[in-house]
Amino acid sequence: xxxxxxxxxxxxxxxxxxxxxxxxxxxxxxxxxxxxxxxxxxxxxxxxxxxxxxxxxxxxxxxxxxxxxxxxxxxxxxxxxxxxxxxxxxxxxxxxxxxxxxxxxxxxxxxxxxxxxxxxxxxxxxxxxxxxxxxxxxxxxxxxxxxxxxxxxxxxxxxxxxxxxxxxxxxxxxxxxxxxxxxx
Numbered sequence: 001x002x003x004x005x006x007x008x009x010x011x012x013x014x015x016x017x018x019x020x021x022x023x024x025x026x027x028x029x030x031x032x033x034x035x036x037x038x039x040x041x042x043x044x045x046x047x048x049x050x051x052x053x054x055x056x057x058x059x060x061x062x063x064x065x066x067x068x069x070x071x072x073x074x075x076x077x078x079x080x081x082x083x084x085x086x087x088x089x090x091x092x093x094x095x096x097x098x099x100x101x102x103x104x105x106x107x108x109x110x111x112x113x114x115x116x117x118x119x120x121x122x123x124x125x126x127x128x129x130x131x132x133x134x135x136x137x138x139x140x141x142x143x144x145x146x147x148x149x150x151x152x153x154x155x156x157x158x159x160x161x162x163x164x165x166x167x168x169x170x171x172x173x174x175x176x177x178x179x180x181x182x183x184x
Contacts, residue, residue, distance in 0.1 A: 113147040116140050118171050119154020130162040156180070 059070035069079065077083040088090025088095050116135060123138045124130065137145035150162065159179035167175070167182055175182060 002178050014144075113149040113166065114141045114143070115149055115151055116152040116165075117151050118156050118174055121160055122157050122161070126158060130160050131164050135165070149177075 012182065037181050056066060057064055058066050059068070060092045061067040072079045077085075079145075085091075087143050088097060090096070101141060120140055121130060123140065124134060130150075132141065132144040132148055135141045135148060141148055147166065149166040150171040151168050156174045156178040159181075160175060162175060172182060
């Protein structure tokens with residue numbers, strides 16, 4: 001028969017009695033040793049230990065930890081190559097995109113205007129006409145062949161001549177107050 005462990009005796013309040021320990025003498029603090037800094041060289045650089053893991057090789061036997069079914073689960077459609085469903089497919093249920101009502105029309109050929117604020121016209125050289133080509137040359141628009149609209153945010157520092165660009169009402173007022181002209 002194996003010996004059993006005894007429970008410690010308890011005092012009246014349910015706590016185990018412990019022997020009073022004599023105070024242990026404190027160890028003196030270690031003095032600071034001079035720190036030697038290792039010189040870093042390009043050929044001596046190594047990644048921290050454990051930061052680089054080998055890539056997982058799926059389906060390479062039971063020893064790899066991801067062998068046999070290679071993380072694809074059991075049998076069926078999703079276990080096959082190309083066995084995924086298309087985006088939005090809900091298992092044959094009427095998809096959400098077909099359940100919600102449709103209204104209106106969206107023009108697939110719509111080209112939204114590229115926006116330029118009048119505060120950015122200061123990037124143009126003095127005396128240059130504001131045209132789609134000059135705005136494109138200054139890097140203010142991406143495409144000179146798409147619609148461009150000047151908006152009135154900011155201040156106009158000098159007078160400009162605007163041609164071939166749509167102008168908002170507030171931008172028109174600011175350009176004309178600065179002595180500029182807008183040719184339509």
